[in-house]
Amino acid sequence: MEFFERFALPHPDPMIYASMVAIVVVSIAIVAGLTYFKKWGYLWNEWLTTTDHKRIGIMYLISALLMLFRGGADAVMMRIQLSSPEMEFLNAQHYNEVFTTHGVVMIFFMAMPFVIGLMNYIVPLQIGARDVAFPRLNALSFWMFFAGAMLFNISFVVGGSPDAGWTNYFPLAGNEFSPTVGVNYYMWALQISGLGTLMTGINFLVTIFKMRAPGMKLMKMPMFTWSALITNVIIIFAFPVLTVALLMGTLDRQFGTALFTTGSGGMDMYWANLFWVWGHPEVYILILPAFGIYSEIISTFSQRNLYGYKSMVGSMVLISLLSFFVWVHHFFTMGQGALTNSIFSITTMAIAIPTGIKIFNWLLTMWKGKIRFTVPMLYSVAFIPLFTVGGVTGVMLAMASADYQYHNTMFLVAHFHNTIIPGVVYAMLAGLTYWWPKMFGFKLNERIGKWAFWFNVIGFVLAFFPMYLTGLDGQARRMYTYSESTGFGPMNMIAFVGAGLFAIAFILIAYNVFYSFKHSPRNIGDDPWNGRSLEWATHNPVPAYNFAIEPEVESSQAFWDHKQKKHNLFKGKISKIHMPNNSGIPIIMAGILFVFGFSFVFSIWPAVIIAAVAFFACMIYSSFENDQGRYISEQEIKETEAKFGGDSK
Amino acid sequence: MSQDHSLYPETMPQHPERATLEGKNKFMGLWFFLGGETVLFACLFGTYLALKDSTAGGPSSEDMFGLGLVFIMTMLLLTSSLTSVYAMYHMRNNEFKKMMLWLGITALLGMGFLGLEIYEFAHYITEYGFTFRSSAFGSAFYALVGFHGGHVTFGICWIITLMIRNAKRGLNLYNAPKFNTFSLYWHFIDVIWVFVFTVVYLMGKVG
Numbered sequence: 012m013e014f015f016e017r018f019a020l021p022h023p024d025p026m027i028y029a030s031m032v033a034i035v036v037v038s039i040a041i042v043a044g045l046t047y048f049k050k051w052g053y054l055w056n057e058w059l060t061t062t063d064h065k066r067i068g069i070m071y072l073i074s075a076l077l078m079l080f081r082g083g084a085d086a087v088m089m090r091i092q093l094s095s096p097e098m099e100f101l102n103a104q105h106y107n108e109v110f111t112t113h114g115v116v117m118i119f120f121m122a123m124p125f126v127i128g129l130m131n132y133i134v135p136l137q138i139g140a141r142d143v144a145f146p147r148l149n150a151l152s153f154w155m156f157f158a159g160a161m162l163f164n165i166s167f168v169v170g171g172s173p174d175a176g177w178t179n180y181f182p183l184a185g186n187e188f189s190p191t192v193g194v195n196y197y198m199w200a201l202q203i204s205g206l207g208t209l210m211t212g213i214n215f216l217v218t219i220f221k222m223r224a225p226g227m228k229l230m231k232m233p234m235f236t237w238s239a240l241i242t243n244v245i246i247i248f249a250f251p252v253l254t255v256a257l258l259m260g261t262l263d264r265q266f267g268t269a270l271f272t273t274g275s276g277g278m279d280m281y282w283a284n285l286f287w288v289w290g291h292p293e294v295y296i297l298i299l300p301a302f303g304i305y306s307e308i309i310s311t312f313s314q315r316n317l318y319g320y321k322s323m324v325g326s327m328v329l330i331s332l333l334s335f336f337v338w339v340h341h342f343f344t345m346g347q348g349a350l351t352n353s354i355f356s357i358t359t360m361a362i363a364i365p366t367g368i369k370i371f372n373w374l375l376t377m378w379k380g381k382i383r384f385t386v387p388m389l390y391s392v393a394f395i396p397l398f399t400v401g402g403v404t405g406v407m408l409a410m411a412s413a414d415y416q417y418h419n420t421m422f423l424v425a426h427f428h429n430t431i432i433p434g435v436v437y438a439m440l441a442g443l444t445y446w447w448p449k450m451f452g453f454k455l456n457e458r459i460g461k462w463a464f465w466f467n468v469i470g471f472v473l474a475f476f477p478m479y480l481t482g483l484d485g486q487a488r489r490m491y492t493y494s495e496s497t498g499f500g501p502m503n504m505i506a507f508v509g510a511g512l513f514a515i516a517f518i519l520i521a522y523n524v525f526y527s528f529k530h531s532p533r534n535i536g537d538d539p540w541n542g543r544s545l546e547w548a549t550h551n552p553v554p555a556y557n558f559a560i561e562p563e564v565e566s567s568q569a570f571w572d573h574k575q576k577k578h579n580l581f582k583g584k585i586s587k588i589h590m591p592n593n594s595g596i597p598i599i600m601a602g603i604l605f606v607f608g609f610s611f612v613f614s615i616w617p618a619v620i621i622a623a624v625a626f627f628a629c630m631i632y633s634s635f636e637n638d639q640g641r642y643i644s645e646q647e648i649k650e651t652e653a654k655f656g657g658d659s660k
Numbered sequence: 661m662s663q664d665h666s667l668y669p670e671t672m673p674q675h676p677e678r679a680t681l682e683g684k685n686k687f688m689g690l691w692f693f694l695g696g697e698t699v700l701f702a703c704l705f706g707t708y709l710a711l712k713d714s715t716a717g718g719p720s721s722e723d724m725f726g727l728g729l730v731f732i733m734t735m736l737l738l739t740s741s742l743t744s745v746y747a748m749y750h751m752r753n754n755e756f757k758k759m760m761l762w763l764g765i766t767a768l769l770g771m772g773f774l775g776l777e778i779y780e781f782a783h784y785i786t787e788y789g790f791t792f793r794s795s796a797f798g799s800a801f802y803a804l805v806g807f808h809g810g811h812v813t814f815g816i817c818w819i820i821t822l823m824i825r826n827a828k829r830g831l832n833l834y835n836a837p838k839f840n841t842f843s844l845y846w847h848f849i850d851v852i853w854v855f856v857f858t859v860v861y862l863m864g865k866v867g
Contacts, residue, residue: 144685213692217685247692251700259707259803268792268799269716270707276714276796285703627817634825 017613021171021191022104031168060593062146064131065553067153069450071128072443074157078120079517081164085113087514090474094507096495106491107174108193112167114177115197118293119204120160122431125439126300127156127211130239133446134215136546136553137233139224139562144217146591147633152207152214154601159204162608166196170613173197176489178290178341179260181271181282186264192612195264199608202257203601205250212246215239224545226564230324233544233567234310234317238303241327242296245334249292256285265614280345287338295334297431299327301438302369305391308445309373311543312388313380316568319372326365333362343414352411359409366402370395385540386460390441393468394433401429404479419489422482425475432471440467440520448539452552453531459523466516473509477502537655543571548580550655556588559648585649587642594638600629676752677840679833686837687844694848701852704804705859712864716795719788721864730861733776734853737812740769741850744843751839756831759839763819766846770816777809801860808856811849818842 020027045051058066088109092101101109135143143149166172173193175184184194219240223232232240260282262268269275271282310317317323339347339355373395382388404426408414417423448454478486481499493499538547548570549558560581566572573580603625610618673679678687712721747762781802784790792802819842826835 144689209696213689213696216692217689221681221685221688247696248699251696252703255700255703255707262792262799262803266792268803269714269796270711270799270803275716275794275799276711277799278710278714278796281707281710288703631821634821 062591068132071124075125082116090507090510108172140222150597152211155207156204158601158605159200163200181279195612209250212243216243231567234306235303238299253289287341291338292334304438304442315380318375326368329365343411356411387441387445390437397433420482421478421486425478463519470512676836683837690841708800711796711800714796718795736773
């Protein structure tokens with residue numbers, strides 16, 4: 012029995028037991044449903060073992076949406092708890108767990124897979140490639156992300172959630188103040204999914220550098236692909252820092268080393284440094300692809316070429332460089348002295364310049380354009396002013412001396428949600444709506460989409476703008492309650508109402524998927540939005556080989572110019588196409604890593620060793636496999652093309 | 661890819677490791693991977709430099725390090741880099757057996773290095789009671805040097821697997837990139853060791 016005691020929850024609660032039952036019931040329902048409808052084979056052959064970048068992209072997006080609702084539920088719980096003074100909905104411990112998991116889930120398991128999912132689906136199409144450089148590695152990246160996400164989520168019901176904040180600062184995250192396994196979960200869930208992300212970074216960089224269609228010079232790439240390129244460079248140089256930090260955190264917690272533990276000479280502040288050396292570039296890993304998506308959408312729906320293409324690229328390069336030199340602004344109050352603070356204060360403010368250039372470029376793209384206010388365009392238009400507010404408050408926070416007043420208040424919380432929600436989340440919703448017909452062959456309903464948009468914007472403003480005010484008045488973040496005499500009550504009530512509207516927006520979006528699946532017309536053609544880049548030059552939905560003939564590109568608006576000038580994008584002839592085979596190895600390896608991570612969290616060493624050996628055995632097995640890929644024959648391609656109504660094109 | 665990838669002296673490309681798209685991708689992908697690895701080791705070096713004086717009353721680097729043993733280790737690893745260059749030279753001349761011979765020597769030298777490193781660690785632990793728990797200096801030392809040793813171990817396993825796998829296949833355009841990526845990785849591990857030797861051992865003895 013002693014063995015099982017370690018899995019018990021340190022802070023049980025009826026709500027957690029209820030979720031435990033719900034998880035078991037849903038899992039049984041899924042297994043039973045798959046068995047009843049005989050879908051196991053389909054699931055395994057078509058999805059779980061796939062190496063097709065499009066399907067992997069869709070699996071990323073599904074996971075991201077699921078995690079969005081998990082993280083959203085956490086957010087609503089926090090807003091309920093703070094809606095009025097001395098609320099007793101959550102106790103301090105549960106509030107700590109909820110804000111920790113909200114942060115981790117939203118950044119790592121919602122925003123990251125959303126960004127990577129869209130990159131997976133769109134980047135190879137935009138550059139006219141048939142897949143990524145390393146298709147099997149791509150599948151492994153996805154499954155490692157998924158294993159990490161699942162590992163993090165079961166912490167909730169087995170052993171207890173982490174509760175030291177998503178930044179997980181030592182000494183709070185050390186054994187002394189976090190004796191439960193929660194922080195171990197944090198370390199291993201992020202380690203496994205972070206390594207997956209690192210592999211994605213390498214994979215996409217090679218794809219973009221080596222597999223572009225003929226004629227597509229770097230300066231003729233669509234802006235989303237450019238943003239993906241720069242993002243992946245940041246991933247390669249930022250994620251190893253997280254890997255080291257997590258590894259050292261694990262050593263400290265589970266092997267008694269003294270790296271962050273002050274007793275034997277370690278430095279607890281060192282964690283904060285490493286965390287933010289990764290963490291600040293991470294912010295740009297999320298926002299740059301969002302900028303890329305907005306560039307595509309604003310240009311498409313203004314029906315004009317993107318204004319200032321070169322300055323857009325230049326400003327992104329500049330942002331990516333600066334992003335590595337600002338990390339100290341996350342802890343101005345930690346005492347590194349006035350000179351250091353001043354330097355980081357200036358580098359931080361400098362980021363506003365390239366970002367400002369981009370804002371003006373978007374505005375000038377719309378100038379004199381024939382704007383169509385579709386749902387993706389609405390999100391993009393709302394993004395510009397809202398994000399600017401977030402940026403300006405960021406410059407306020409960058410002033411080191413003033414930051415002593417705002418640090419760790421609701422002002423900060425309002426600021427970063429103000430950049431992440433209109434910046435990243437709106438971009439993801441806009442991108443999802445924009446590319447939805449490319450993925451599934453029908454559009455999302457515009458009317459429901461617009462309702463969701465308005466709930467989203469009004470809910471956002473109501474939920475977060477009051478926090479600026481209470482923050483300036485001194486309401487601290489991460490405090491589970493406040494007294495009535497502080498006067499924070501009414502503003503927090505408004506924020507609660509805003510959170511409610513926000514939640515309705517996401518329910519509407521989910522409903523829209525269901526509604527559009529049932530009712531949307533399927534005869535929308537290959538180019539429903541009058542698009543500009545190559546992803547619209549192939550069929551809807553995209554065949555497995557993407558392009559029957561490799562396109563030849565002459566400008567950064569390849570498809571648009573092809574429509575205007577009527578020149579031929581596809582000059583070659585149809586011939587057999589080489590494609591990678593499916594493989595079960597990635598999902599098996601990720602499953603083994605899940606077991607590895609779980610056993611490590613609870614220090615079950617025999618299982619850790621067995622899993623590690625099994626993992627390397629899988630690598631050796633792959634090496635000995637004789638997998639030469641397969642060919643899609645000329646005949647098969649012609650048949651597929653004919654089915655889409657096109658001739659050989 | 662399913663076409664005949666065997667190499668014939670008359671049709672040999674000058675760089676068999678980069679003759680196919682897959683080979684080119686692997687070559688570039690490995691460079692990006694090494695870029696990430698550089699950051700990873702940079703963090704560990706930073707940690708070591710920040711914590712090397714926090715000995716918590718235990719032994720310091722001057723007390724323990726002996727340059728003789730470390731010099732032999734350095735020579736072994738540097739030589740192994742040279743032998744892997746010979747192996748790649750023979751690969752480009754399509755001399756499979758010679759390539760395998762030199763790769764084998766590379767692996768043996770790597771094992772020699774690893775054996776001495778294990779001896780070194782055991783010596784510190786038994787003679788000085790210097791473990792990764794004894795002080796922040798110990799934690800940072802074993803984290804950095806041990807992580808490098810882990811990379812050497814992985815490299816040895818990698819090349820042995822690769823040699824067994826391809827023993828009967830001979831050289832072709834499909835496996836040439838694989839041997840070449842190993843060789844690049846091995847050089848990288850060597851370069852990192854040069855920095856370990858300088859920053860940890862030389863500066864530990866003199867600084």
